[in-house]
Amino acid sequence: MHHFDRTLLNASVILACCCCGRDTPAQRVEGRPTRVLVLFQQQAEAPPMLEFTERFRRTLQDEMRSPVEFYQEALDLDRFAERERSSSLLGYFQDKYRGLGIDVVVAVGERARKFAVEPLNAVLPGVPIVFALCAEPQTDPSSLPAHVTGRLAMASRFGPTLAMARRLQPDAQRVVIVGGAGAADSASVLAAVSATHSLGDALPVVIVQGLSLDATLPKLRKLPRHSIVLFANYRQDGQGHSFEPLDIVGSLARAAAAPMYAQLRSYVGEGVVGGSVARFDEEGIRTALLVVRVLRRRVGEPMPSVQTIQHSFAADWRQLRRWGLAESRLPKGTDLLFREPTAWERYRAIVLAALVIAGAEFLLIARLLIERSQRRRAQFVLEEQQRSAEAARRQIAHMGRVAVVGELAATISHEIRQPLAAMRSNAEAGALFLSRNAPDFVPTHRRFFEILFQDITAENEHASAIITRIGALVRGEVLPRAPVDLNEVCQSAARLLEHEAEARRANITLLLCTRSALVIGDAVEFQQVVLNLALNALDACRSAAEPRVIISTDARDHEVEFAVHDNGSGITADVRQHLFQSFFTTKSTGLGLGLAIVQSIVERHNGRVCVDSNEHLGATFRVLIPRLPSAEVPTVQRLNSSSPAMRQASGRSSFASSR
Numbered sequence: 043m044h045h046f047d048r049t050l051l052n053a054s055v056i057l058a059c060c061c062c063g064r065d066t067p068a069q070r071v072e073g074r075p076t077r078v079l080v081l082f083q084q085q086a087e088a089p090p091m092l093e094f095t096e097r098f099r100r101t102l103q104d105e106m107r108s109p110v111e112f113y114q115e116a117l118d119l120d121r122f123a124e125r126e127r128s129s130s131l132l133g134y135f136q137d138k139y140r141g142l143g144i145d146v147v148v149a150v151g152e153r154a155r156k157f158a159v160e161p162l163n164a165v166l167p168g169v170p171i172v173f174a175l176c177a178e179p180q181t182d183p184s185s186l187p188a189h190v191t192g193r194l195a196m197a198s199r200f201g202p203t204l205a206m207a208r209r210l211q212p213d214a215q216r217v218v219i220v221g222g223a224g225a226a227d228s229a230s231v232l233a234a235v236s237a238t239h240s241l242g243d244a245l246p247v248v249i250v251q252g253l254s255l256d257a258t259l260p261k262l263r264k265l266p267r268h269s270i271v272l273f274a275n276y277r278q279d280g281q282g283h284s285f286e287p288l289d290i291v292g293s294l295a296r297a298a299a300a301p302m303y304a305q306l307r308s309y310v311g312e313g314v315v316g317g318s319v320a321r322f323d324e325e326g327i328r329t330a331l332l333v334v335r336v337l338r339r340r341v342g343e344p345m346p347s348v349q350t351i352q353h354s355f356a357a358d359w360r361q362l363r364r365w366g367l368a369e370s371r372l373p374k375g376t377d378l379l380f381r382e383p384t385a386w387e388r389y390r391a392i393v394l395a396a397l398v399i400a401g402a403e404f405l406l407i408a409r410l411l412i413e414r415s416q417r418r419r420a421q422f423v424l425e426e427q428q429r430s431a432e433a434a435r436r437q438i439a440h441m442g443r444v445a446v447v448g449e450l451a452a453t454i455s456h457e458i459r460q461p462l463a464a465m466r467s468n469a470e471a472g473a474l475f476l477s478r479n480a481p482d483f484v485p486t487h488r489r490f491f492e493i494l495f496q497d498i499t500a501e502n503e504h505a506s507a508i509i510t511r512i513g514a515l516v517r518g519e520v521l522p523r524a525p526v527d528l529n530e531v532c533q534s535a536a537r538l539l540e541h542e543a544e545a546r547r548a549n550i551t552l553l554l555c556t557r558s559a560l561v562i563g564d565a566v567e568f569q570q571v572v573l574n575l576a577l578n579a580l581d582a583c584r585s586a587a588e589p590r591v592i593i594s595t596d597a598r599d600h601e602v603e604f605a606v607h608d609n610g611s612g613i614t615a616d617v618r619q620h621l622f623q624s625f626f627t628t629k630s631t632g633l634g635l636g637l638a639i640v641q642s643i644v645e646r647h648n649g650r651v652c653v654d655s656n657e658h659l660g661a662t663f664r665v666l667i668p669r670l671p672s673a674e675v676p677t678v679q680r681l682n683s684s685s686p687a688m689r690q691a692s693g694r695s696s697f698a699s700s701r
């Protein structure tokens with residue numbers, strides 16, 4: 043009953059449509075699903091077609107917001123071209139769809155459109171038709187019935203692709219158009235040829251068409267490199283074999299000895315460089331939106347007008363590289379596909395992370411190094427402080443010892459005065475007694491005792507003089523200064539050493555200059571200097587085979603030098619740096635004061651002490667004192683140190699008073 047009602051209803055609608063000559067939305071019955079019949083010119087399973095269908099269905103369903111029933115027929119008209127008007131095919135549609143209430147027929151492809159508009163009109167009269175993926179000139183928009191609309195590629199669609207090819211290959215010498223032998227293929231080849239004319243440049247056009255696929259491939263292989271190969275379409279070859287173009291476009295592109303361009307986005311990726319392409323997925327969406335507009339027309343509203351399929355530029359980055367074509371010459375806005383990221387793009391994250399880690403490590407190492415150097419510096423400063431504290435401690439201890447020695451010297455000099463005075467008066471008394479009360483003495487014995495008493499008195503004087511100076515020194519008094527003849531000082535010192543030299547079996551030689559060797563100062567102090575240096579020299583050459591000490595003077599223009607040289611073992615560098623420090627000694631019984639006293643006396647006389655030391659050649663101590671010009675000499679200080687008794691006793695010491 044229900045079925046019968048619907049048939050009646052449909053029949054009345056068809057009648058109404060036939061009467062008014064145009065489709066109206068009144069056909070659609072509220073409350074039932076929208077029924078859409080999709081007719082595919084080819085098989086519906088080819089990948090581009092699947093893309094189209096998937097988007098078309100989804101968009102339509104989403105936009106309608108009510109149930110949509112899809113019916114789908116793949117006419118495969120390229121292979122069954124002659125059957126499109128056969129009564130059995132129409133009968134099939136009649137049996138299947140008549141009375142079902144198809145709301146819209148969507149014809150995908152040129153021949154599907156033709157089939158829908160003409161034979162099928164008898165089965166589904168007046169049902170609105172929306173065609174998709176059609177192209178001029180096969181579809182002429184001006185000759186379409188009123189209930190037909192759709193989306194159409196312009197006849198000039200090859201133009202932008204050719205323009206792109208010309209930009210990429212400015213040195214191209216020909217355009218080669220490749221096409222199949224089918225009707226749709228020929229229409230595409232024609233459109234491509236007319237595009238080359240409209241391009242306006244005089245490149246020769248070669249058409250490779252009508253051959254079998256097996257014959258086409260070698261032809262493409264032999265093409266000259268400076269060719270632009272344009273893929274028009276290839277659904278059927280010259281031997282009547284049908285193809286899905288997507289299946290063969292890759293082999294054609296790979297065989298071609300020159301870059302190949304095509305019109306469909308799906309072909310980019312199969313080996314063609316690119317082109318001004320249409321997207322089937324995009325067309326699925328746009329066709330669905332057009333269908334929605336058709337279904338939602340108000341009563342009496344005409345069909346929406348035919349729309350133009352938009353093309354956009356796409357290119358395969360890998361093919362640009364293969365043919366050495368510059369990416370920069372691509373038209374603006376080209377969709378560059380399959381671009382492989384550069385090493386930097388690919389490893390950027392890793393490189394950046396590595397840089398960050400390396401930077402952090404660098405900072406850490408730098409910080410550690412800085413810390414270490416700071417620690418070392420601090421340690422060095424600490425050690426320096428410790429060293430200077432130690433030096434200060436030693437200095438304080440030294441000063442303490444010096445003070446003690448000072449006190450000791452003061453005490454000794456005070457204490458010794460009395461015995462010395464007693465010794466002297468005894469010696470003087472002895473001498474007096476001898477002169478008055480010893481007439482019985484043998485003259486030689488008398489003379490001996492006279493000299494003995496004189497010597498004791500002289501040594502006593504010398505000792506007193508030294509003690510007086512030590513006392514003055516300790517009290518900080520300045521000693522009276524007078525001209526002193528250093529030749530005399532050396533002579534008197536040598537005389538005093540005679541006994542010592544003899545005891546040590548040493549030879550003391552005097553080498554005195556003939557020029558006046560006058561200086562200003564204290565004769566006793568100078569004598570002390572010579573004695574200290576000479577005694578050290580005698581100590582140093584103690585173990586020599588023939589111990590020898592030379593005391594010499596040299597008067598120059600502005601200074602007088604007196605030197606003490608020995609043939610001892612010399613002075614090591616280690617000892618040398620402590621030589622003049624008080625209490626420094628290498629001798630078991632030494633005090634370590636001799637050289638300190640020498641230096642202090644010499645410095646008090648504005649002089650200086652130098653040391654020459656050669657290992658195995660002994661040491662030489664030189665003392666340099668400013669010379670007093672002889673014209674300025676008033677009276678010269680004399681030392682009372684002549685020791686005739688000693689001189690007579692000495693057998694080894696020899697004195698040369700000139701040189």
Ligand code: ADP
Binds near residue numbers: 613628633634638
């Ligand atoms: P002392 O004689 O009591 O040791 P000095 O101050 O006179 O004190 O001498 C200090 C040190 O200098 C000596 O112990 C010795 O090592 C060294 N010295 C002095 N004169 C000589 C020299 N002529 N040859 C080698 N070493 C010397």
